[in-house]
Amino acid sequence: AFIAPHHPKVALNDITVGVYKMETMMDFPIVDNFKVKIDPRMPSMGNHSSPNNVHATQTLAGGLYNGKLSLTMTGYWKINLQLANAEGTILKGEEITETVTGSSIFFEIEF
Secondary structure, rough: OOOOOOOOOOEEEEEEEOOOOOOOEOOOOOOOEEEEEEEEHHHHHEEEOOOOOOEEEOOOOOOEEEEEEEEEOOHHHHHHEEEEEOOEEEEEOOOOOOOOOOOOEEEEEEE
């Protein structure tokens, strides 16, 4: 779940995300010890990325995940994601390559 930034800027933004697992139809506890890899891309600008992003990690069990999101210009950004467990195994999402232009899990930002 995308938590922040609420008002992104052309800068290195703090990003906060939640990672939850459905236990029942009404119970979605936070998952601990995962990593959310972020790869922001601008599809309208040749799918270019941005420098200095920091993957989102959890600092406190039961807490949200925090990282850094570099946005180099205004416009539409697709924040491609990969979810990795504590061992580093990718559980969901794809790495962006010349032939894979987007991950199956992502956030969208336009500002």
